[in-house]
Amino acid sequence: MTSSKILTVTLGFLLLLPLAWSFGIMLFRDYQTPRAEARRVFDEEERKMQGEFGKTSRNTVLWGMWMPDLDSIHPAMARFWLFSPRRWVGAIGLGCCVLVFSLWTWCAVSYVDIAPAVPDTTGFMDDNDGPSPELAALPFYPSEDSRLNELIESIMDFNDVNKAVSAAKDLEREARPEWRETLYQALRVKDEFFFRELVAPAVVHLDGVSALPRLLEALRLGSDEGHDNDGLVGTIWDLTDGHKSEVAEILLPMADSADAGERESAAWLLGSVHDQVQPEVLIKLAADSESDVRQSAFGSLSLFKGNEAVFDCLVRGLHDPESAVVRAAASSMGYFGDQRALPLLKELKSRVPPQDHSIIEQSIKSLEETTSK
Numbered sequence: 001m002t003s004s005k006i007l008t009v010t011l012g013f014l015l016l017l018p019l020a021w022s023f024g025i026m027l028f029r030d031y032q033t034p035r036a037e038a039r040r041v042f043d044e045e046e047r048k049m050q051g052e053f054g055k056t057s058r059n060t061v062l063w064g065m066w067m068p069d070l071d072s073i074h075p076a077m078a079r080f081w082l083f084s085p086r087r088w089v090g091a092i093g094l095g096c097c098v099l100v101f102s103l104w105t106w107c108a109v110s111y112v113d114i115a116p117a118v119p120d121t122t123g124f125m126d127d128n129d130g131p132s133p134e135l136a137a138l139p140f141y142p143s144e145d146s147r148l149n150e151l152i153e154s155i156m157d158f159n160d161v162n163k164a165v166s167a168a169k170d171l172e173r174e175a176r177p178e179w180r181e182t183l184y185q186a187l188r189v190k191d192e193f194f195f196r197e198l199v200a201p202a203v204v205h206l207d208g209v210s211a212l213p214r215l216l217e218a219l220r221l222g223s224d225e226g227h228d229n230d231g232l233v234g235t236i237w238d239l240t241d242g243h244k245s246e247v248a249e250i251l252l253p254m255a256d257s258a259d260a261g262e263r264e265s266a267a268w269l270l271g272s273v274h275d276q277v278q279p280e281v282l283i284k285l286a287a288d289s290e291s292d293v294r295q296s297a298f299g300s301l302s303l304f305k306g307n308e309a310v311f312d313c314l315v316r317g318l319h320d321p322e323s324a325v326v327r328a329a330a331s332s333m334g335y336f337g338d339q340r341a342l343p344l345l346k347e348l349k350s351r352v353p354p355q356d357h358s359i360i361e362q363s364i365k366s367l368e369e370t371t372s373k
Contacts, residue, residue: 168198197231248276271300302332334363
């Protein structure tokens with residue numbers, strides 16, 4: 001680090017040197033025009049004007065300019081007119097060069113001196129100071145398996161995302177049954193959504209569809225923390241696509257759970273296996289006492305196209321007391337594709353706040369496009 005700073009300062013000095021040299025010449029060089037010559041030139045011009053215009057002209061015209069009381073100020077005027085412009089430019093330019101180089105040098109020296117004294121807070125691991133607070137706070141770290149510890153350390157090194165992602169792939173590929181409990185604990189770590197999302201594929205590699213309830217629990221945790229959970233959602237969708245019947249068997253008991261979080265998860269994911277379940281399950285969830293459950297249920301009901309009971313349920317959703325549920329029902333109407341929803345959506349638009357209009361307008365547009373076809 002020190003050598004690079006010295007090199008930078010040296011290069012900066014070399015770049016500034018030609019400018020400083022030029023400004024120095026402007027400031028100190030006489031340009032073969034001594035002050036006496038300047039005075040002589042001035043006096044000669046003055047005599048010419050006196051001969052042409054008379055005595056009074058010396059206070060009136062000089063080189064096309066009006067000059068007051070030249071008897072007292074003309075020596076100073078000569079020096080200023082012939083020397084000051086280039087000397088002032090040289091002085092100011094040279095001063096700026098010195099100032100820039102001084103600041104440059106000061107910054108470089110200051111960073112070299114200060115940086116080693118500042119504790120390293122960017123890395124998660126330090127061989128001298130032990131594990132970072134984030135890593136030390138993990139209830140399962142360190143484990144008895146050194147390889148698992150190594151992978152967890154790499155995944156928690158969020159300063160190097162590529163390293164973390166690579167370690168997550170290694171964890172998925174090398175996952176062993178004896179790591180199962182540690183990985184499930186990792187899915188429950190709070191305020192570490194990125195860590196949870198990177199660990200999830202390893203859990204799926206170990207337990208397949210049976211890991212779904214734990215994954216949905218981690219998804220709810222991320223939602224409560226305000227994250228969109230893109231990575232975890234992708235993992236769950238990939239798992240669902242190849243095991244729809246098994247996923248349906250897991251979700252149906254969750255739909256009747258006493259836990260509102262489980263019911264919400266079931267309502268959200270049942271739409272992806274709609275060909276494996278009856279719509280009555282989601283119709284029931286659409287009447288749940290919890291608004292989050294109803295909102296997720298209306299989102300999934302749109303996939304049961306042509307079902308009369310589902311259409312009636314969506315119509316009821318347009319009158320739900322919760323605006324988020326109304327928006328979900330209105331959005332589903334557009335995907336459901338029943339033209340009878342058009343007047344209902346237009347009436348809904350007239351009675352909801354302006355911030356809800358965009359969703360309703362999108363559904364209306366979708367239905368109108370379907371009609372034109």
